[in-house]
Amino acid sequence: MRLARSFSAALHSMWDYKGRTFLALIGMLVSSLLLAFLLALLHNFQTSIEGQVQGFGLRQIVAMPGRVLNRKIGQFDLSTLLSITTLNSTLTYQDAVNVKKRVPGVVAAVPQTEIVASAHYGQKSTEILYTGTTPAFDKVFRLTLAEGRWLDQTDLQKMAQSIVLGAQTKQALFGKADAVGKTVVIKGVPFRVVGVLAPKELIGFNFDERAYTEYPMVIDTTNVRHASMIFFTVSNHAHVDAVSGQIDAVISSDHHGTKDYMLVKADEALHIVSILMKLVTAVTVGIAGVSFLVSGIGIMNVMLLVVNERTREIGLRKAVGAKSYQVLLQFLAEALIISLAGSGIGLGVSYGLLKLLGYYFAAISTQMPGYVVEYSLLFSIITGLVFGLAPALKAVRVQPVDALRYE
């Protein structure tokens, strides 16, 4: 009841100082907008990535060139991430074959190699990643075909010069026309198009600007000798760590003990993503914190001015019986209302921005997670209370006699 009266008195006087209240409110609005929008964006980005990694499969292990020196693989943190040494690949088709043969837990071992090349169809040509792989590749990535079929075992055995185009490659060479059955020339070799992939987005991978053929074809037609990556699918998610060790043993013995590759598990990739997200989130919260600080000082300034101008009123209220705590509450309530209103509007605007963003970038989800709302409101309440305290205490210290003498 008393609290309600403090709030209504606060609302009343805020209305009398619309201009200033508005300015103080803007600061809070911006801070809250910054915090809520960026946090929501990060949240959505992370869920998108996690969704994709999980879509790629938690049973996957990827061998890729590069090393973390003097460190055990599997213990990733941010500094290891930054100390990865890139190396020329020494991975081979044979590595994939050997692992598949010797490690029973591996159900698929798919090498991939690629080089930039141009693809020609009639008068048209386009730059592509000329990619060699094996028929199991589409199982690993769960590819969907827009036309035709994926490479199969016969293609591989007969070196059939079959090719599957990525969505954008097809678009560049054929436009809307059908591609299957047509002949595309890459590195002077004519390939028969057997399939076209549906567009696919997976962060960190590029499917659309490629042309896929049998692995040996790429080796034969270019000077590339090594696989850029080998994808392993493990039969059971629970065995990923053990199988990863076995794969490591096989490849390293084939490479005569030289460790110039690393094995990355999907779990680890997620872990890295979450580490990065934590870092970015911390930075965001830090920046927003500074912004809240600035807007808090803004509120304090406005409130100090208001208290100064209303010395007479405060003195009068105390003279007719307002107790110190009632004066304190009135001015704290005022600071709190400014900060909460600013924060509320800021949240609304960031929600709107998020939806707008989702409209233009369909790949990003547009949720406003509950914790973001809670954080923003909590920040603004704390800011309002902390920075409202000094002006409110100043109001409490007003002596009625002095204030009534005030002209």
Add this chain to the structure above:
Amino acid sequence: MIALQSVTKHITDGRRKIPILDDVNLFIDKGEFVSVIGPSGSGKSTLLNILGLLDKPATGSYVFAGESVLSLSSGRLAAFRNQRIGFVFQMFMLLPRMNVLENVELPLLYSSLSRRERRRRSKEALAQVGMLEKTGQRAIHLSGGEKQRVAIARALVNNPELILADEPTGNLDDDAKHAILHIFSQLRRQGRTIVMVTHDVESARIADRCLRIHGGRISAYDFGVGSPAPAGLAALASPSAAASATVPDGASDRAAATASDGSAAPGLTSAGARPDDREEARP
């Protein structure tokens, strides 16, 4: 009702102490109407602020309704001001952006009354000063006389035992002044205890007794033998005339009766000064 003893008050200007009140003794009975007259800067407002628990004297004691109030906490003092004292401040002290009703309601915001009750009492107080038609008007748009009436209504709204008025007729033209004095004489007849500060002799006359403050000291004021009250004020000042005028309730009749019979004024058996005392009594 009020016993102020050996009260001093001074201000410090650098190292120098400038006295404002010097050994003031003042006794006021319940139901008395006392006016305090004195030149500008003589300490009238200072005295009233002390009586109204807004200011504290440097030395001395103050007993209000049997309670020694100088030792009370600020919270208790606020409650005293809120419930037992009505203060008409010098220069109106209305909140310009609020309307008349809200201005009058202000003290009740710090009571535990419901909104309905607050509104009812505010209107009642406004009716007493004849400002009921202007409840919705903003204070800033009122005339001086109207502002003063609203300020009086605000002082009445908590139904106080003691009403303190600082220059309620200052800066007003004759008509407005008479209207205000009329209100005060009505309040007097309701049996309220009133202390009214003024530097206007005519206004001071309507009180039961008049004190003069000069050089920080208080003494009884002598209007001068045979000086007649001005025509308009005579009706207000003379209790017998007042009894026949307006306010038909029983309380006013009783008050008028006791006032016309000077010795029967309520509570005058204490050490308080009588209207006809030359010097303020000192214990």
